[in-house]
Amino acid sequence: MQKTKNRLFWDGSAESFSIEGRVKRVFEYGSLPELVKYPFEEVQQALNTIPINLLRTSDARKEMLIYLKPYLLNSTSWNAALASYIADCLYVNGKDTDG
Numbered sequence: 349m350q351k352t353k354n355r356l357f358w359d360g361s362a363e364s365f366s367i368e369g370r371v372k373r374v375f376e377y378g379s380l381p382e383l384v385k386y387p388f389e390e391v392q393q394a395l396n397t398i399p400i401n402l403l404r405t406s407d408a409r410k411e412m413l414i415y416l417k418p419y420l421l422n423s424t425s426w427n428a429a430l431a432s433y434i435a436d437c438l439y440v441n442g443k444d445t446d447g
Contacts (some may be wrong), residue, residue, distance in 0.1 A: 368394040
């Protein structure tokens with residue numbers, strides 16, 4: 349995590365940023381592994397205050413965050429949020445889409 353913080357917070361220490369600022373920086377510049385390693389509680393705390401559509405990141409990352417947002421807000425971990433999202437994608441409108 350220390351290498352991640354140094355890489356993402358080149359203009360100051362991570363502690364000098366607000367929680368929202370740290371999460372926004374991870375959303376914008378972090379790799380996917382860095383994102384899911386970031387403290388989940390901070391992501392949940394900041395998620396409703398960050399305008400996802402204004403992030404300086406790819407459209408694909410924005411779309412992923414928009415789709416995952418309700419799962420992230422109602423889960424206790426990245427693993428639980430992703431599992432819920434995947435389960436919902438596989439079972440749409442009462443139909444199992446896996447087969």
